[in-house]
Amino acid sequence: MKLYAIQLLLLVAVLASPFTTVCLASRAGPPPKCDPLALRPCAPAAIYGARPSGECCAEVREQMPCLCRYRKNLDLNRYINSRDGRRIAAVCRVRRLRC
Template sequence: MMRLSITSLCVLVAVVEMMALLTGARSVDAVECIPQELTPCIDAIKSSSVVPSSICCMKMEEQAPCLCQYAKIPSFKPLIAGGQRVAAVCGVTLPVC
């Protein structure tokens, strides 16, 4: 079994990170899917006359990877169209479900 020194391991990690940067790969932080995080958006989701706040847009961006999961919750189905509208106003790209 081959053993790597700490220096070799550090060099290997640096090379892998450099390759990721050069190829355009990026790491994605895990998102904790908590529907309550979208509470600042509820008024804008329910009414097209309410402009989403900057906090709403920030939360919508954070929770965007979770939106397909949220769409499967029966009580959220009536809010999907409003959520899509708010995301568009906020400039948030929604995942394809």
């Protein structure tokens, strides 16, 4: 239980890092706000291998143009490139990143 709390705090700290910028890569409508904190609903799936929720999948799809930027961040990269990160992408049916 203590390890769970530490991991969750670490994830929140990483996601709360000053890495929130406006993403300019979207062509369909206004660009989404690149906010790693928006991916909080995916924490149980990323940390414990739980099935991604509908809210998680919606946020992953919305943040898709920003994921390449997150991938360059060493703290976030390990979640995106992890086995669970790839599983989240597969379950949520999002396209493979081409960065």
